[in-house]
Amino acid sequence: MQITSHDMDVTLHTLYLIGIIAEGMTGAIAAGRKKMDLFGVVTIALITALGGGTIRNILLNVYPLTWVETPIYIVVVTVAALLALPLVNVVIKLRRLFLILDALGLITFAYLGAVIGYSVTHSIIIATIMAIVTGVSGGVIRDILCNDIPLVFRSELYAIVAFLIGLFQAALMEYWHNTVYATIFILCFGFALRLFALNKKINLPLIDYKHKDFD
Amino acid sequence: MQITSHDMDVTLHTLYLIGIIAEGMTGAIAAGRKKMDLFGVVTIALITALGGGTIRNILLNVYPLTWVETPIYIVVVTVAALLALPLVNVVIKLRRLFLILDALGLITFAYLGAVIGYSVTHSIIIATIMAIVTGVSGGVIRDILCNDIPLVFRSELYAIVAFLIGLFQAALMEYWHNTVYATIFILCFGFALRLFALNKKINLPLIDYKHKDFD
Amino acid sequence: MQITSHDMDVTLHTLYLIGIIAEGMTGAIAAGRKKMDLFGVVTIALITALGGGTIRNILLNVYPLTWVETPIYIVVVTVAALLALPLVNVVIKLRRLFLILDALGLITFAYLGAVIGYSVTHSIIIATIMAIVTGVSGGVIRDILCNDIPLVFRSELYAIVAFLIGLFQAALMEYWHNTVYATIFILCFGFALRLFALNKKINLPLIDYKHKDFD
Numbered sequence: 065m066q067i068t069s070h071d072m073d074v075t076l077h078t079l080y081l082i083g084i085i086a087e088g089m090t091g092a093i094a095a096g097r098k099k100m101d102l103f104g105v106v107t108i109a110l111i112t113a114l115g116g117g118t119i120r121n122i123l124l125n126v127y128p129l130t131w132v133e134t135p136i137y138i139v140v141v142t143v144a145a146l147l148a149l150p151l152v153n154v155v156i157k158l159r160r161l162f163l164i165l166d167a168l169g170l171i172t173f174a175y176l177g178a179v180i181g182y183s184v185t186h187s188i189i190i191a192t193i194m195a196i197v198t199g200v201s202g203g204v205i206r207d208i209l210c211n212d213i214p215l216v217f218r219s220e221l222y223a224i225v226a227f228l229i230g231l232f233q234a235a236l237m238e239y240w241h242n243t244v245y246a247t248i249f250i251l252c253f254g255f256a257l258r259l260f261a262l263n264k265k266i267n268l269p270l271i272d273y274k275h276k277d278f279d
Numbered sequence: 280m281q282i283t284s285h286d287m288d289v290t291l292h293t294l295y296l297i298g299i300i301a302e303g304m305t306g307a308i309a310a311g312r313k314k315m316d317l318f319g320v321v322t323i324a325l326i327t328a329l330g331g332g333t334i335r336n337i338l339l340n341v342y343p344l345t346w347v348e349t350p351i352y353i354v355v356v357t358v359a360a361l362l363a364l365p366l367v368n369v370v371i372k373l374r375r376l377f378l379i380l381d382a383l384g385l386i387t388f389a390y391l392g393a394v395i396g397y398s399v400t401h402s403i404i405i406a407t408i409m410a411i412v413t414g415v416s417g418g419v420i421r422d423i424l425c426n427d428i429p430l431v432f433r434s435e436l437y438a439i440v441a442f443l444i445g446l447f448q449a450a451l452m453e454y455w456h457n458t459v460y461a462t463i464f465i466l467c468f469g470f471a472l473r474l475f476a477l478n479k480k481i482n483l484p485l486i487d488y489k490h491k492d493f494d
Numbered sequence: 495m496q497i498t499s500h501d502m503d504v505t506l507h508t509l510y511l512i513g514i515i516a517e518g519m520t521g522a523i524a525a526g527r528k529k530m531d532l533f534g535v536v537t538i539a540l541i542t543a544l545g546g547g548t549i550r551n552i553l554l555n556v557y558p559l560t561w562v563e564t565p566i567y568i569v570v571v572t573v574a575a576l577l578a579l580p581l582v583n584v585v586i587k588l589r590r591l592f593l594i595l596d597a598l599g600l601i602t603f604a605y606l607g608a609v610i611g612y613s614v615t616h617s618i619i620i621a622t623i624m625a626i627v628t629g630v631s632g633g634v635i636r637d638i639l640c641n642d643i644p645l646v647f648r649s650e651l652y653a654i655v656a657f658l659i660g661l662f663q664a665a666l667m668e669y670w671h672n673t674v675y676a677t678i679f680i681l682c683f684g685f686a687l688r689l690f691a692l693n694k695k696i697n698l699p700l701i702d703y704k705h706k707d708f709d
Contacts, residue, residue, distance in 0.1 A: 103438040107411075118338070123548070125557040127340040128400070135404035185558070189565035196537075208423060208638060223533040318653040322626075333553070342555040343615070350619035423638060 072244050076172060083169025084113040084137060085144040090166060091206050092145035093152060098210045108209055109145030110138060115202035120177055120194050124184045163262055167225075171254040174199040174226035175247070178233040188234040195230020196223055221261035229254040287459050291387060298384025299328040299352060300359040305381060306421050307360035308367060313425045317361075323424055324360030325353060330417035335392055335409050339399045378477055382440075386469040389414040389441035390462070393448040403449040410445020411438055436476035444469040502674050506602060513599025514543040514567060515574040520596060521636050522575035523582060528640045532576075538639055539575030540568060545632035550607055550624050554614045593692055597655075601684040604629040604656035605677070608663040618664040625660020626653055651691035659684040 091112030095105040114131050121129050131137045174195040181187075181194025200223050232250045240246070260266070306327030310320040329346050336344050346352045389410040396402075396409025415438050447465045455461070475481070521542030525535040544561050551559050561567045604625040611617075611624025630653050662680045670676070690696070 103442070107438075122337060122552060123559060123562065129338060132338065132400055132402075132405055135400075135402050135408075138404055138408065185562055185565075187562075187565050189568055190562055193565075193568065204639075209419070223537075227533070318657070322653070337552060344553060347553065347615055347617075347620055350615075350617050350623075353619055353623065424634070 067244050067248070069244060072247070076176070079168055079172035080176070081140065082165055083172045084141050086162065086165035086169045087202055088113040088141035088144040089148040089162070090203070092148040094206055094210050096149065096152065105149065106142050106145050108206055109148075110141050111209065112202045112206040113141040113144075114138075115205045116173055116198040116200065117176070117202075119201050120180065120198045123197065124181065124194065126180065126184060164259070167255055167258040167262070170199050170222065170225060170258060171229055171251050174229040174254065175233055175251060177226075178230040179237070181230070182234045182237045186238075188231070188238055191234035191237070192227060192230035195233070196226045199223070199226030199229075221257060221266060225254045225258045225261075228257070282459050282463070284459060287462070291390070294383055294387035295391070296355065297380055298387045299356050301377065301380035301384045302328040302417055303356035303359040304363040304377070305418070307363040309421055309425050311364065311367065320364065321357050321360050323421055324363075325356050326424065327417045327421040328356045328359075329353070330420045331388055331413040331415065332391070334416050335395065335413045338412065339396065339409065341395065341399060379474070382470055382473040382477070385414050385437065385440060385473060386444055386466050389444040389469065390448055390466060392441075393445040394452070396445070397449045397452045401453075403446070403453055406449035406452070407442060407445035410448070411441045414438070414441030414444075436472060436481060440469045440473045440476075443472070497674050497678070499674060502677070506606070509598055509602035510606070511570065512595055513602045514571050516592065516595035516599045517543040517632055518571035518574040519578040519592070520633070522578040524636055524640050526579065526582065535579065536572050536575050538636055539578075540571050541639065542632045542636040543571045543574075544568070545635045546603055546628040546630065547606070547632075549631050550610065550628045553627065554611065554624065556610065556614060594689065597685055597688040597692070600629050600652065600655060600688060601659055601681050604659040604684065605663055605681060607656075608660040609667070611660070612664045612667045616668075618661070618668055621664030621667070622657060622660035625663070626656045629653070629656030629659075651687060651696060655684045655688045655691075658687070 088109040091109035092105050094112075095108040098104075100108070114137065117130050121127065177198025178191045178195040180198075182191035185191070203222075229250055232253075233247065236243075236246050236250070303324040306324035307320050309327075310323040313319075315323070329352065332345050336342065392413025393406045393410040395413075397406035400406070418437075444465055447468075448462065451458075451461050451465070518539040521539035522535050524542075525538040528534075530538070544567065547560050551557065607628025608621045608625040610628075612621035615621070633652075659680055662683075663677065666673075666676050666680070
């Protein structure tokens with residue numbers, strides 16, 4: 065059996081949809097915990113799901129933005145957010161499934177960020193940055209809007225997974241022919257690393273200077 | 280008597296000026312309540328008044344930005360912010376007048392967002408999103424900079440008014456000839472709905488999952 | 495001895511490097527005080543150092559962004575942030591030196607903002623705004639991400655220095671031939687003003703409406 069570039073596109077598009085749905089649901093639940101109204105819940109879901117790609121494209125001057133070109137993504141995330149509300153108990157009970165879907169979204173977002181970043185700039189550094197931006201900045205804005213310190217800055221290797229996928233994928237595009245199999249390997253590696261970190265509760269060590277200040 | 284397109288332009292421009300002045304004053308007062316200095320007060324006034332249109336234009340890639348093309352708007356908002364400070368007691372006593380001016384700003388911003396969004400993308404969904412972005416995001420950034428959970432996410436139909444104006448105006452542009460009279464009707468409807476919600480303290484129901492978490 | 499335009503370019507580039515290094519270190523230390531992991535520390539360092547110029551260029555539609563065109567700046571700031579961590583005690587003991595480097599960065603950022611703003615728009619108002627945006631917005635985002643009210647809104651003339659450099663430099667470009675010596679004078683003036691304000695703990699008066707509200 066051979067995996068064609070078309071199979072890959074279909075798979076990635078499916079993963080992208082899973083990713084924005086999962087991210088939209090995390091956004092809706094985070095907003096619901098802060099006593100926002102329905103409008104706030106949907107807004108934060110949309111920003112969580114689509115914000116990373118939006119910031120990436122603004123930084124790279126790639127227009128039109130994904131959701132401006134394909135507004136149906138807005139409808140998909142809105143529906144996911146509205147479904148998350150009555151189903152919140154189910155979503156929380158299925159926490160494990162949910163984190164798996166979220167991890168699928170993370171690796172897809174990071175991969176897409178690396179590919180777009182590298183295509184525009186041909187720089188491994190920028191491609192890696194764009195993998196991180198696409199993968200994590202939606203969640204960062206979600207946490208700012210909910211008035212929390214962004215969770216992603218101290219959460220189980222979340223950003224590191226985006227970083228590694230970005231770096232490997234960009235190196236692949238720079239030094240080898242970009243092949244479907246190598247990309248699949250990178251995505252599986254990132255997915256496994258994220259699930260492993262979640263299971264073992266592995267974090268980067270926290271830095272703590274609480275009592276150190278310039279004052 | 281006939282209302283011409285020119286009358287409409289003059290009216291809208293007047294409403295826009297009222298809107299940025301009212302928004303600038305709310306920004307200045309919000310900043311003053313957080314012990315900022317004069318510079319902080321003016322900055323937050325400018326962001327509150329001009330931030331929504333700025334974000335809309337960046338998302339749509341419409342340049343130059345309004346205030347970059349017409350820097351006098353910066354002077355107008357700065358003066359409004361500086362006037363709000365000595366007049367704060369007056370402004371607060373005239374709370375009702377002030378909320379009416381703010382509502383005029385809201386409907387104007389939402390209308391302009393819908394028109395620009397539809398002109399660029401010919402999508403009703405995007406035009407509606409841009410009405411909301413233009414109408415409310417200045418206030419959202421104001422609240423983030425003042426370290427509050429954005430008020431607009433739980434405030435009397437504020438965002439819903441922007442949503443409805445955006446949706447109706449975009450539908451008007453898609454399905455009918457865009458006529459002055461229909462637009463006036465939409466604006467009056469939005470204005471009345473906002474005032475009604477303020478008077479009756481009508482809110483969307485708040486979602487509250489405080490005790491529900493993934494942890 | 496004559497100061498050539500080339501000398502000036504080399505000096506400014508050196509000052510720019512000093513600025514992003516100093517800003518990156520303040521970002522790293524601020525993040526470290528909030529119990530973030532290594533990734534969070536580096537991210538906040540990058541945003542503090544490069545965020546101001548990024549926002550300026552997005553507002554003016556000037557692409558590619560500085561660090562997208564010259565990714566080595568990302569490496570420089572990352573290394574500075576990582577060095578700030580083990581050296582935190584040294585950095586804090588050398589507080590005075592550090593604030594001087596930070597002041598050098600401030601005047602350089604403000605100057606570059608004014609020059610780029612004026613070149614693109616030929617408006618003194620916009621050039622002044624861009625001096626402020628470039629000089630202070632990195633620090634503002636740093637404080638938002640660390641969930642603080644932005645310090646710059648109540649800190650010793652920080653923003654005022656950026657404002658004055660922007661205004662004078664833009665006026666210079668509008669009304670006289672832009673000469674090297676006048677620019678040097680403006681930069682020295684801004685530097686001296688900032689150090690004077692730091693030494694004497696001079697602040698703009700704080701506005702405080704804590705007990706005044708619309709409600």
